[in-house]
Amino acid sequence: MAKEFGAGWTTKDISVDSLYLDRKNPRLELKPNATQEEIRKQLLATEDVFDLIHKIETSGGMLAGERIIVVKENGKYVVLEGNRRTTAAQILRAPSLVSKEMQKRLPTVAADLKQRLARLSADIAPDRLAAEPILTKRHTERGVKPWTTLANMRRVARYFDEGSTVDEISSILSISRGRATQLLRGH
Numbered sequence: 001m002a003k004e005f006g007a008g009w010t011t012k013d014i015s016v017d018s019l020y021l022d023r024k025n026p027r028l029e030l031k032p033n034a035t036q037e038e039i040r041k042q043l044l045a046t047e048d049v050f051d052l053i054h055k056i057e058t059s060g061g062m063l064a065g066e067r068i069i070v071v072k073e074n075g076k077y078v079v080l081e082g083n084r085r086t087t088a089a090q091i092l093r094a095p096s097l098v099s100k101e102m103q104k105r106l107p108t109v110a111a112d113l114k115q116r117l118a119r120l121s122a123d124i125a126p127d128r129l130a131a132e133p134i135l136t137k138r139h140t141e142r143g144v145k146p147w148t149t150l151a152n153m154r155r156v157a158r159y160f161d162e163g164s165t166v167d168e169i170s171s172i173l174s175i176s177r178g179r180a181t182q183l184l185r186g187h
Helices: 036-046 049-059 084-095 111-116 130-140 148-163 168-171 177-187
Strands: 003-006 009-015 017-021 068-073 075-080 121-124
Touching: 009 075, 017 036, 017 084, 036 049, 036 084, 049 084, 068 130, 075 121, 075 130, 084 111, 084 121, 121 130, 148 168, 148 177, 168 177
Parallel strands: 017 075, 068 121
Antiparallel strands: 003 009, 009 121, 068 075
């Protein structure tokens, strides 16, 4: 079910198989008639998609709160924001989208993860122009304010004080054991 949230925008879960990578993606130098395969190959070659694939597999899916942004053009959902995530999800669900050589680099994906990646939560822009200010903020301006080192130390210390081990903290926060130890010592 689509949810309306302002000035023609809606949000809904869309089948990953119904998503089209954007030929106008500013990350890439593409021909106006580039195929989905050509876009995917260029993203794989230049945009660390394999790293993202492994992060998605390790974390068991997409991060909550990170919807892609699409626009409906010529009856198709075109991904304006989240082309890397979409590519990663498509490949994890259908490894045959990449060469046999690239398939060797893919993690083994559990059936439940493939199922979770079947649909991606998307904000649907009324048109490309409506999405431009959001894309600009996400990609050219500083986004979420990062925590200070002291804030990171407090966070780790809170878990430690509540009885978590360094290994548990590392797992909970998805940071290395060394980083958790470093932050705890600093606190």
